[in-house]
Amino acid sequence: MTDPTLFVEVHILQSLPPSNVNRDDSGTPKQALYGGARRARVSSQAWKRATRMHFAAGSPEADRATRTKRIGGLLTARLAQPASEGGAGLAKEHAERLAAALLVPLGITPSATKAEQSAYLLFFGKRQLDGLIALLNGRGAELATLPDKDLKDEIASLGVVGTLSSGHPAEVALFGRMVADLPALNVDAAVQVAHALSTHTVRTEFDYFTAVDDENTVDSGAGMIGTVEFNSSTLYRYAVLGMHQLRENLTASDAVLDAAVRFVDSFTRSMPAGHQNSFAHRTVPRLIAVTLRTDQPVNLVSAFEEPVTGASGLVAESAVRLAGELDAVGTSWGSTPVRTLSTYVLQGDKLADSFGTSLPFPKLLDTLRELLDGWLANGQIPTGPGRHSADVPSARDGSAPATATTRDAS
Structure with a gap:
């Protein structure tokens, strides 16, 4: 049934x-x-x-979602925070390296024009970032110093995709998420x-407006002239x-x-x-x-x-x-x-x-x-x-x- x-x-x-x-x-x-x-x-x-x-605006800050190309920067900032504040306490270069590694299983690649951004927008909950940090189980500093291959293997065993595939905030649950490169992350709206x-029937009209230069005492002309449609x-x-x-x-x-x-x-x-x-x-x-x-x-x-x-x-x-x-x-x-x-x-x-x-x-x-x-x-x-x-x-x-x-x- x-x-x-x-x-x-x-x-x-x-x-x-x-x-x-x-x-x-x-x-x-x-x-x-x-x-x-x-x-x-x-x-x-x-x-x-x-x-x-x-x-x-009616949700606690921690329960909100965000849609951004800057997940790498957000994750780096979280990894650099002290453990007492929910982070991993990593130095910036280690935080950046570990953040990049955590995003590999998600298929998130850098933008072709802006290296600090991903190639597409990702919609996710702020608590889901907490989940990614929790996957490290206090091993952030250790993992950040591993050779590239070992780091990749360790990250692959953590279940990164599963963390972003569950525990959705209400905004993601309502409006959905589509990730073409990784259907496992999709959420039906x-x-x-x-x-x-x-x-x-409507007709578009034009508002002709001027802006006065308050310090102009020489002539009566406008400081700016423009139009806006409405x-x-x-x-x-x-x-x-x-x-x-x-x-x-x-x-x-x-x-x-x-x-x-x-x-x-x-x-x-x-x-x-x-x-x-x-x-x-x-x-x-x-x-x-x-x-x-x-x-x-x-x-x-x-x-x-x-x-x-x-x-x-x-x-x-x-x-x-x-x-x-x-x-x-x-x-x-x-x-x-x-x-x-x-x-x-x-x-x-x-x-x-x-x-x-x-x-x-x-x-x-x-x-x-x-x-x-x-x-x-x-x-x-x-x-x-x-x-x-x-x-x-x-x-x-x-x-x-x-x-x-x-x-x-x-």
Whole structure:
């Protein structure tokens, strides 16, 4: 019997004022054609990094991960630290030699242009560096003086690959790791993030700006003249977390639960920082819907294949479209969430029918934690207040789709 699957999806509608949060190589806000219309776009990579930085800020320093080409330098610095501080107390030249030897089993080679860096980025936990030091078992000084062949043989017997293949921090477990040269180090990501798209057509605009020279008393000319491109948009953002994959990556139930809830929090609250000093574009979402599915993830972006026109406001119209798409997927495909938890600041019976009662966001996270805790314990998600699969019979049953939703009586 296969382990049960559970997908935690996060659907967000968020309005951004004039901004340029994610630009291309020419400085233009990223865009995409969708439904034959030009849309604002924020790449998945940009929002994943913003999410990861927000997530890391809430973790103890020792439990964080880092993605870098400078693992050799970090390992050298650790080996040079006194044993009382967790290092090996080696002289710099011995620390550099031993660090290089420890990286050989990982297939990490120096950059062709910068010898102090590796050829590619490696994503790993800071505690995993502690694990590499622990492998030496106090023999660092002895190993660092061995002839090259003997040192290579000793290092090969230590299990370096195994150390970086286990004990992953939550960030690596969530976002995964791919090492083309050594598949044993690969970690399947538990999270997938879509490119954020505007629900409507956008047009890029230009801000012509000048900077005044405060000490110029001779003429009225500007000290600098320039332009920056920007747009404004209402974005549909989507991410999905596979709880079953996260459990495989982390193992410990407490760690899995904490990582899952904190991911939803960080994805919701984070914001890419491009040109933030120029535009102060940080907003909070107007609608967050967390859907729990046991069959497959469903990105609801098709709700906006026909661009929203905003006759009654872009957010309000987008929310109604999103609610309709959620219901349509359930009716047409029999793919309805087991539970739906929502936070929104919009009015309308349609939203309550589709998304359930709006919860304060902290309450949404607490409820999500309770549901995921139950799933980790027994593989089940209990039904309760809020829209769930019991409210909408599967189209495969031949029964009519339900039009009512269970609501919180409190």
